[in-house]
Amino acid sequence: MAALSISSQFVDHSTVGLMPERKADVFALLAAYPTLWLGYDSAPNFGNWGRYGDLSYGLYIFGWPVQQIVRHFIGDGWNGWSFFAVCLPIALVVAYLSWNLIEKPALSLRKSRILRERKRVGSGIDPGMR
DSSP states (O other), rough: OOOHHHHTEETTTTTEEEOOOOOHHHHHHHHHHHHHHHHSSOOOOTTGGGOOOOOOHHHHHHHHHHHHHHHHHSSOOOOHHHHHHHHHHHHHHHHHHHHHIIIIHHHHHHHHHHHHHHHHTTTTTGGGOO
C-alpha cells in the first residue's frame, strides 16, 4: 500500500498517464515491485560469503564516509557506476577491518559478561526474601 501511494504521486492525474520527461518517476514506478518482491522473498544464498564475517553494519556505517573521502580525492565528474566500482572495494575493506577489530571483539565481550552475570546472579531469587 505504501509503495502504491508513493508511486501515485508520479502519475499525471490530468491525463491519467506518466509524464515521459520524468525518467526518475518512471524508474520509481518500475522499481517498486522488484523492491517489494526482494524484500518479502527469502534471503538469497551467497555461498560462503559469511566466512569473512558480518560486513553489513560496517558497510552501513562506513559507506558514506568512504564515498565522501573518495569524492574529495578524485573530484566530481564520475558517473554513478564508476564511482560505485571505486568505492565498494574500499568500503568492503573498511567494513572487514571494522568487523575484525571492533565488532567481533565487542560481541565476544558481551557474551562473556552475560555468562558472568548469570553465574553471579544465579536464579535471581533472593533466599532472604521469604
